[in-house]
Amino acid sequence: MKVDGLSKSFRLYHERNQSLKSTIMRGRRSVHEDFWALKDISFEVPTGSTFGLIGSNGSGKSTLLKCLAKIYYPEKGTITSRGRLAALLEVGSGFHPELSGRDNVFLNGSILGMSKKEITRKFDEIVDFSGVEQFIDQPVKNYSSGMYVRLGFAIAINVDPDVLVVDEVLAVGDAEFQEKCRLKFVDFKEAGKTVILVSHSMSTVQDMCDHAAWLNHGELVTAGEATPTISAYLDSLSFGGNL
Amino acid sequence: MRYLKEVLASRELLANLTLREIRGQYKRTVFGQLWSLVNPLATMLVYTIVFAFILRVTPPPGDPSGLNIFPVWLLCGLLPFTFFSASVQTGMGSILANAGLVQKVHFSRIVLPLSTVGSIGFNWLFEMGVLVAVLLICGAWVLPWLPFVLLMMVILAVFAAGLVLVLVIANVYFRDTQYFVGILMQIWIYMTPIIYPISLVEAQSARIGPLMGTNVTVLDIYRLNPMERFVAVFRNLLYDNRWPEVNDVLFCAVSAVAALAVGLWVFRRNEKGLAEAL
Numbered sequence: 421m422k423v424d425g426l427s428k429s430f431r432l433y434h435e436r437n438q439s440l441k442s443t444i445m446r447g448r449r450s451v452h453e454d455f456w457a458l459k460d461i462s463f464e465v466p467t468g469s470t471f472g473l474i475g476s477n478g479s480g481k482s483t484l485l486k487c488l489a490k491i492y493y494p495e496k497g498t499i500t501s502r503g504r505l506a507a508l509l510e511v512g513s514g515f516h517p518e519l520s521g522r523d524n525v526f527l528n529g530s531i532l533g534m535s536k537k538e539i540t541r542k543f544d545e546i547v548d549f550s551g552v553e554q555f556i557d558q559p560v561k562n563y564s565s566g567m568y569v570r571l572g573f574a575i576a577i578n579v580d581p582d583v584l585v586v587d588e589v590l591a592v593g594d595a596e597f598q599e600k601c602r603l604k605f606v607d608f609k610e611a612g613k614t615v616i617l618v619s620h621s622m623s624t625v626q627d628m629c630d631h632a633a634w635l636n637h638g639e640l641v642t643a644g645e646a647t648p649t650i651s652a653y654l655d656s657l658s659f660g661g662n663l
Numbered sequence: 664m665r666y667l668k669e670v671l672a673s674r675e676l677l678a679n680l681t682l683r684e685i686r687g688q689y690k691r692t693v694f695g696q697l698w699s700l701v702n703p704l705a706t707m708l709v710y711t712i713v714f715a716f717i718l719r720v721t722p723p724p725g726d727p728s729g730l731n732i733f734p735v736w737l738l739c740g741l742l743p744f745t746f747f748s749a750s751v752q753t754g755m756g757s758i759l760a761n762a763g764l765v766q767k768v769h770f771s772r773i774v775l776p777l778s779t780v781g782s783i784g785f786n787w788l789f790e791m792g793v794l795v796a797v798l799l800i801c802g803a804w805v806l807p808w809l810p811f812v813l814l815m816m817v818i819l820a821v822f823a824a825g826l827v828l829v830l831v832i833a834n835v836y837f838r839d840t841q842y843f844v845g846i847l848m849q850i851w852i853y854m855t856p857i858i859y860p861i862s863l864v865e866a867q868s869a870r871i872g873p874l875m876g877t878n879v880t881v882l883d884i885y886r887l888n889p890m891e892r893f894v895a896v897f898r899n900l901l902y903d904n905r906w907p908e909v910n911d912v913l914f915c916a917v918s919a920v921a922a923l924a925v926g927l928w929v930f931r932r933n934e935k936g937l938a939e940a941l
Contacts, residue, residue, distance in 0.1 A: 430939065486938070490769040493935045510767040516683050518690040523683075530679045531770055559690075 421465040426497035428458040457483045463643040468612040472629035479635040481618045503582025512572030517561035528575045542578045550574035586617040673771040684782030699786040722860040728803040728904040739901045740857040740894040746787035748848040754779040754827035755834045762941045776831045780824045808900045818919045825922025828930040855890045889918040
């Protein structure tokens with residue numbers, strides 16, 4: 421996967437015309453300035469690697485992930501990737517609370533781009549991974565938050581993409597479930613798939629990633645091997661660098 | 664063309680989302696799907712009392728079916744209109760209602776408004792089924808016309824979907840749209856010969872004569888409303904049991920295709936900005 425000269429801006433509205441009245445009364449377009457959340461980012465993610473995005477809050481990591489996941493469309497630059505891409509930005513979005521876990525597996529799977537046949541084939545694996553077998557025919561509104569998140573995660577991880585984009589969702593569930601997830605990522609890596617993840621936990625990044633990119637205020641500071649990138653980032657923090 | 668292909672590729676998702684709406688809608692209600700009938704029946708009751716009993720509106724009897732029952736005549740026009748109005752009003756909120764999904768997952772956004780139209784269409788199908796049973800009991804031999812009724816239902820759904828695609832985008836940028844459309848729909852039902860027969864408009868139009876020295880009459884303007892044509896066609900098929908005017912059917916089909924073309928064009932142009940605009 422290759423990211424080339426990527427820039428993304430958002431409009432900061434000073435006076436926003438979000439109602440017809442204000443548009444007509446003011447008779448002009450809203451007043452805004454552009455805020456560049458990402459400025460000319462270029463890096464390459466080697467196929468089969470686990471790639472970490474690090475940086476302080478507001479550095480543009482999530483925006484970059486959303487661009488990769490085709491939720492935002494960048495103003496400039498291109499993203500080229502090979503194979504099927506799945507994004508795991510939030511688990512369980514799109515669950516219908518009144519429907520059973522089973523119905524929701526099919527619904528959520530198809531939102532994530534799986535065909536019915538695929539879901540049927542992987543159904544047992546998904547349920548098994550989530551650990552909610554006993555309650556799969558109950559409406560998900562009765563699930564505990566842990567069960568909810570585990571089921572969502574189990575579906576998403578079984579989409580079986582070539583590139584998986586993950587935002588801070590690894591911290592879900594109890595220790596046992598986290599261990600399951602970690603093993604799943606190891607499987608992923610062994611199968612030669614690319615994983616791109618955002619995390620604030622440097623130990624996770626250190627542990628899982630072989631490559632990393634460091635973002636600061638929308639700009640790429642460095643990208644490359646994980647260990648030197650992480651230590652450069654940590655150094656900048658402890659020496660009172662640009663937070 | 665490529666866009667249509669993409670939409671076609673997500674038909675399974677469309678079906679699943681439609682099912683989600685249908686299944687979720689009447690969960691935990693005792694009467695379930697029957698609730699879908701209650702609304703039109705209540706409206707029918709009110710309109711029948713006010714317009715047939717108090718105001719004495721008398722629609723012409725069905726020709727050749729010979730039916731002369733106001734509530735049934737009313738329903739033949741009311742059910743298509745309530746489908747139209749409900750799918751426009753619910754469909755235009757579909758992106759906002761699923762904001763969380765739009766901001767977190769990449770998928771063909773068009774399935775959201777379309778699935779709303781689909782689920783309301785399913786309710787409509789159920790209501791029409793009941794109406795057909797009532798028509799049969801009343802002695803209208805409606806069965807041979809059913810395939811054509813179904814075709815017209817599809818055309819009306821296409822027309823509604825086209826409007827929804829434009830309004831759903833407008834509603835993301837200007838949240839006023841939904842309130843505005845709510846009022847528009849209230850006016851629209853009275854601008855369409857649903858509660859009264861079109862013959863009353865014809866009479867008024869003839870009395871006024873051509874407008875301002877042109878050939879245009881009030882009736883001509885009145886008949887520009889595509890819903891007027893749809894209602895006429897549905898009544899011809901269901902209540903009169905005869906072929907509708909070719910002109911009317913063509914008018915319906917052309918407005919549906921035009922609405923869909925504009926809808927697709929607008930939606931496609933704005934689809935990519937949706938996650939940010941929400």
